[in-house]
Amino acid sequence: MHQHGHNDPNAKKLYDLIKDVKIAMMTTVDTDGTLHSRPMYNQEADEHGDLWFFTQIQSPKITEVSRDNEVNLGFSDPGSQTYVSVAGKAEIVRDKAKIEEKWSEPLRAWFPKGVDDPQIALIRVHPSKGEYWDSPSSTIVHLYGYAKAVLTGKQPDPGDQAKVNLR
Secondary structure, X not given: OOOOOOOXXXXXXXXXXXXXXXXXEEEEEOOOOOEEEEEEXXXXXXXXXXXXXXXXXXXXXXXXXXXXXXXXXXXXXXXHOEEEEEEEEEEEEOOHHHHHHHOOHHHHHOOOOHHHOOOEEEEEEEEEEEEEEEOOXXXXXXXXXXXXXXXXXXXXXXXXXXXXXXX
């Protein structure tokens, strides 16, 4: 399905881990060179593996992405002990057909005029690399791992972790 990372066997798992995480923290480089993160509503990855986010065209992130398009996305699902980081290049998209394709009614809270809002835009992130941590989510498994670590002096098993090439 996803074109990015087709040579990396861990790419499918990375995309599977983030598909149901609805909020991603998007980090950009602020105009003063510092990092700036904010929560963004995650759209489903497209057939190329690109990740999509709605935004206001007048937002600071548009200025930041226009100046330096390197971004990082942080996904977290503490309930399932799943954490994912994706780095890539962001692109601002104003295509009306793409906006209509990605639109869903809950977005109206941020864009009251809907798809016809002149301030609406999309940010497409072309992933280049990622990393995930997928730990056992059961409390009993965590307690067992903690007790075992205390008794043996060895760190608990962190679960499945991999760096992923998404180019």
